[in-house]
Amino acid sequence: MHNQIYYEDVAVGNEITSLTKHPTTRQLVKWAGASTDYAEIHYDKDWAISKRLPSQIVHGQLATSFVCQMITDWIGSDGDLKKIFCAYRGMNLPGETILCKGQVTRKYIENGVKYIECQAWAENPRKEKTVQANATVTLPSKTR
Amino acid sequence: MKDKSPVIEKLRSRIGKDEFTTVYEIEKGTIRRMNYAVGDANPLWDDEAFAKKHRFGSIIASPPLMIALGWDEFEAQFQKFMPYTAGVHGSTEIELYKPVRPGDTITIKCKLIDVYEKEGKVFGNMAFLVFERVYTNQKNEVVAKCRQTQISFPSREEQNA
Numbered sequence: 616m617h618n619q620i621y622y623e624d625v626a627v628g629n630e631i632t633s634l635t636k637h638p639t640t641r642q643l644v645k646w647a648g649a650s651t652d653y654a655e656i657h658y659d660k661d662w663a664i665s666k667r668l669p670s671q672i673v674h675g676q677l678a679t680s681f682v683c684q685m686i687t688d689w690i691g692s693d694g695d696l697k698k699i700f701c702a703y704r705g706m707n708l709p710g711e712t713i714l715c716k717g718q719v720t721r722k723y724i725e726n727g728v729k730y731i732e733c734q735a736w737a738e739n740p741r742k743e744k745t746v747q748a749n750a751t752v753t754l755p756s757k758t759r
Numbered sequence: 760m761k762d763k764s765p766v767i768e769k770l771r772s773r774i775g776k777d778e779f780t781t782v783y784e785i786e787k788g789t790i791r792r793m794n795y796a797v798g799d800a801n802p803l804w805d806d807e808a809f810a811k812k813h814r815f816g817s818i819i820a821s822p823p824l825m826i827a828l829g830w831d832e833f834e835a836q837f838q839k840f841m842p843y844t845a846g847v848h849g850s851t852e853i854e855l856y857k858p859v860r861p862g863d864t865i866t867i868k869c870k871l872i873d874v875y876e877k878e879g880k881v882f883g884n885m886a887f888l889v890f891e892r893v894y895t896n897q898k899n900e901v902v903a904k905c906r907q908t909q910i911s912f913p914s915r916e917e918q919n920a
Binding site: 680693 | 795796798801802813814821822826827830847
């Protein structure tokens with residue numbers, strides 16, 4: 616978690632504070648239990664290989680969760696994540712880092728609410744953007 | 760591009776039909792287990808003392824939990840729509856309207872809302888199925904909407920058959 620940011624402090628082009636995660640096969644099992652996504656390709660190596668995957672793969676929605684965490688850490692407890700779209704474009708493997716990054720693309724006020732739009736992504740060590748996201752958040756204002 | 764595939768036309772006839780409903784009771788443990796799985800200790804969903812004094816009055820479900828809620832039931836149902844045996848998850852889109860707290864009962868109504876087709880060099884005919892899940896709480900307030908796109912395509916065995 617970071618210090619609270621405010622709408623006035625954010626400009627288009629600003630980078631979101633990046634987040635690095637190190638998913639292990641144990642984390643994929645924890646995720647399976649928490650999410651109820653029990654697909655074998657995420658924990659059964661023989662099964663994954665039989666489906667022509669290199670090994671078990673990270674759940675797309677776990678990588679999405681990391682992107683969400685990067686954003687919710689950045690916006691602080693007075694900000695809200697209102698909407699996020701994530702496209703799954705590549706694979707992440709347990710034992711490899713996932714680097715989440717993003718930047719602000721738009722800021723606007725609508726009905727008195729202060730919105731920030733950003734693009735965000737998760738990268739594997741081969742610099743492939745495995746999750747590509749667009750998100751809308753609201754931020755508090757320094758003024759009333 | 761006009762969809763000519765009879766597989767797609769048959770799926771299109773199911774748009775808006777065969778809605779399925781599932782109900783979930785949200786507990787502190789449900790929320791915490793997801794925080795632990797993601798490795799996210801954001802006080803909004805993980806620190807009761809903080810959250811009690813903050814604007815929501817209690818810990819709330821994190822965005823990852825909202826996305827994943829009831830996945831096993833959702834998967835069991837959407838698999839019945841898949842025309843081919845191989846598949847991948849295409850995309851997730853969620854809109855979050857209201858906080859979800861321990862003690863809330865969330866009802867998710869899900870239906871197929873769109874189907875389209877793309878020709879891929881590797882996978883051949885790929886069918887894209889878009890499902891919309893509408894989440895309401897016990898006060899009948901819509902707390903979130905999530906659109907999940909699942910991609911179905913022939914396995915190598917199906918292609919070679």
